[in-house]
Amino acid sequence: MIEAKHLTKIFGRKTAVDDIxxxxxxxEILGVxxxxxxxxxxxxxxxTGFLVPTSGTALVGGHDVLESSLAARQxxxxxxxxxxxxxxxxxxxxxxxxxxIRGFRGQNKKQQVxxxxxxxxxxxxxxxxxxTLSKGFKQRxxxxxxxxxxxEYLIMDEPTDGLDPNQKHEVxxxxxxxxxxxxxxxxxxxxxxVDTICTRVLIIAQGRIVADETPAALxxxxxxxxxxxxxxxxxxxxxxxxxxxxxxxxxxxxxVSEGPEFVTIRAFPxxxxxxxxxxxxxxxxxxxxxxxxxxxxEGRLDEVFRMITTQSL
Amino acid sequence: MQRFLRTILxxxxxxxxxxxxxxxxxxxxxxxxxxxxxxxxQFGEFYIRRQANLDSFFKYLPWLFIFLxxxxxxxxxxxxxxxxxxxxxxTLPVTLTETILGKFLASWLFMGLAxxxxxxxxxxxxxxxxxxxxxxxxxxxxxxxxxxxxxxxxLMTSALTRNQVIAFxxxxxICLFLxxxxxxxxxxxxxxxxxxxxxxxxxxxxxxxxxxSIYRGVIDLRDVVYFLSVIFLMLFLNGIILxxxxxx
Numbered sequence: 001m002i003e004a005k006h007l008t009k010i011f012g013r014k015t016a017v018d019d020i021x022x023x024x025x026x027x028e029i030l031g032v033x034x035x036x037x038x039x040x041x042x043x044x045x046x047x048t049g050f051l052v053p054t055s056g057t058a059l060v061g062g063h064d065v066l067e068s069s070l071a072a073r074q075x076x077x078x079x080x081x082x083x084x085x086x087x088x089x090x091x092x093x094x095x096x097x098x099x100x101i102r103g104f105r106g107q108n109k110k111q112q113v114x115x116x117x118x119x120x121x122x123x124x125x126x127x128x129x130x131x132t133l134s135k136g137f138k139q140r141x142x143x144x145x146x147x148x149x150x151x152e153y154l155i156m157d158e159p160t161d162g163l164d165p166n167q168k169h170e171v172x173x174x175x176x177x178x179x180x181x182x183x184x185x186x187x188x189x190x191x192x193x194v195d196t197i198c199t200r201v202l203i204i205a206q207g208r209i210v211a212d213e214t215p216a217a218l219x220x221x222x223x224x225x226x227x228x229x230x231x232x233x234x235x236x237x238x239x240x241x242x243x244x245x246x247x248x249x250x251x252x253x254x255x256v257s258e259g260p261e262f263v264t265i266r267a268f269p270x271x272x273x274x275x276x277x278x279x280x281x282x283x284x285x286x287x288x289x290x291x292x293x294x295x296x297x298e299g300r301l302d303e304v305f306r307m308i309t310t311q312s313l
Numbered sequence: 314m315q316r317f318l319r320t321i322l323x324x325x326x327x328x329x330x331x332x333x334x335x336x337x338x339x340x341x342x343x344x345x346x347x348x349x350x351x352x353x354x355q356f357g358e359f360y361i362r363r364q365a366n367l368d369s370f371f372k373y374l375p376w377l378f379i380f381l382x383x384x385x386x387x388x389x390x391x392x393x394x395x396x397x398x399x400x401x402x403x404t405l406p407v408t409l410t411e412t413i414l415g416k417f418l419a420s421w422l423f424m425g426l427a428x429x430x431x432x433x434x435x436x437x438x439x440x441x442x443x444x445x446x447x448x449x450x451x452x453x454x455x456x457x458x459x460x461x462x463x464x465x466x467x468l469m470t471s472a473l474t475r476n477q478v479i480a481f482x483x484x485x486x487i488c489l490f491l492x493x494x495x496x497x498x499x500x501x502x503x504x505x506x507x508x509x510x511x512x513x514x515x516x517x518x519x520x521x522x523x524x525x526s527i528y529r530g531v532i533d534l535r536d537v538v539y540f541l542s543v544i545f546l547m548l549f550l551n552g553i554i555l556x557x558x559x560x561x
Contacts, residue, residue, distance in 0.1 A: 011561070048404040052560040074406040084397030086327075088334040100323040101405050103316075129334070145401070 001025050002047065002153055002183055006056035009042050016042045018207035019056070024200070029179050031198030032187040035309050039207040040187040041081050044157050047185070048078045060153055077151035079159055083142035087131035091122055091141055094130060095148060102149040112148060119174070120144040136167045143171065147178065154178070156186040160193060172197050191301040205309040215301065221308075222299030228276055229256060230294035231264045232284060240265055247283050249276050262292060320407055324415025325422070332423055341385060345427050348377055353434050366444045367434055371452045371528040375492050375520050378463045383484040385423065386467025387477045389416055394475040403559070413551050417468055417544075424460040428453060448530030455527030458540040459520055463488055465547035472554045488520075495519025
């Protein structure tokens with residue numbers, strides 16, 4: 001378990017992190033979201049022991065990061081922002097060094113390094129100097145470093161930043177498979193990532209926590225949540241919006257897009273639990289305009305994100 | 314204790330590899346050897362003095378160190394800060410003391426190697442004459458100790474900035490100062506401005522004062538203690554600088 005207890009960090013006159021507390025348990029993947037300079041990295045740096053909090057502390061597996069820093073650091077795997085590595089070292093040499101620092105020796109060390117190279121798909125470049133590698137590979141080398149000792153606690157600052165879509169997919173898969181017996185905290189700007197892998201979302205703005213819930217719960221805060229989107233063929237003349245708004249249960253409607261043959265409309269229900277989908281389909285069927293596509297909006301994280309983080313300003 | 318030593322050894326190994334995986338080490342050693350030879354024979358008027366010793370090499374060693382050693386140390390912390398690897402090393406299960414000692418010892422070993430590679434100078438003077446080998450050994454020992462002091466200063470200044478040029482200049486200036494205050498000429502120039510005891514006191518902090526007696530063949534415990542104290546003080550300061558940065 002990772003517990004952040006009233007973490008606060010003040011740089012000069014700026015309060016970067018302002019009294020942040022949260023708890024993450026085993027099996028959870030906590031996604032930390034927030035605008036740039038919101039305090040995400042600073043929070044992670046305090047938990048990993050790179051920065052000393054101005055006040056407050058964090059416990060990692062019961063070890064206070066201030067009082068028994070070394071014990072805490074032994075249990076953490078950390079991928080810092082921008083995935084720093086020693087550019088002149090080879091991939092193998094770098095991981096060898098990390099393994100030794102982590103206390104692996106001899107055969108044990110070799111096995112651990114090979115296993116990690118395999119897991120991160122780095123075998124083909126293992127004898128190459130890191131500075132000769134592409135950005136995606138560099139990122140993976142640093143990622144490999146963070147999971148080499150199979151840590152209980154994994155903290156990753158923008159793990160998929162700068163990767164191409166395939167590489168992002170790979171890294172997310174790796175994170176997801178590791179998640180069962182680990183506690184994972186990751187920060188990201190990618191909302192899709194939060195949606196696909198995180199079990200919980202923490203939104204930070206101006207150094208404070210402004211939301212702490214599951215991605216699904218967060219999405220229900222969206223104004224679009226529960227709205228019904230449907231596409232109709234443009235048969236004959238039609239006053240699409242007016243017709244939609246005449247359906248009982250519909251509060252208001254808006255045209256999402258209009259093509260030469262089809263029109264897509266979004267209808268907002270008066271109460272979200274009404275069986276509006278059925279009503280809409282029936283209504284247009286009767287009018288001889290069969291609904292082509294229809295779905296209920298879950299809500300958009302980007303919209304919620306914008307709403308929450310700008311509200312607090 | 315065992316873990317402490319093993320960790321330091323791991324860091325020393327990585328650092329040394331770092332020297333030799335980039336061209337820095339080779340360029341440095343080449344220039345150091347070329348200049349050593351030049352100072353020992355040409356600039357030091359070896360052939361005119363007609364004495365089979367390395368006095369002139371050791372006489373100019375403090376000057377050579379002033380601009381060569383900061384070149385070795387300037388990147389040690391500055392580079393880690395620039396590339397962000399400092400965040401990696403500081404969050405690994407390694408204490409600050411272990412990291413600093415590892416970095417320092419690696420640089421000291423490296424300078425030791427550079428000094429050892431000047432061995433052909435010894436062979437030359439033994440071939441040409443009959444030098445006092447005991448005194449030569451003492452001088453090398455002193456040179457190595459003094460290198461440690463320069464390195465510790467350079468390492469400390471490298472922790473001050475992410476800019477290697479600044480790290481280089483600041484440490485070169487500090488070393489230059491510590492050399493100058495012990496020079497006879499400088500002491501003479503200052504003699505009218507300050508009381509003699511003060512000048513003596515200041516000169517007592519100079520590399521020149523302490524290295525001077527060692528390279529003439531006298532290993533005085535006080536000189537050894539002086540260099541070790543400089544090293545200790547600088548490494549300690551280094552730790553404080555880094556610790557402060559964490560808490561800043």
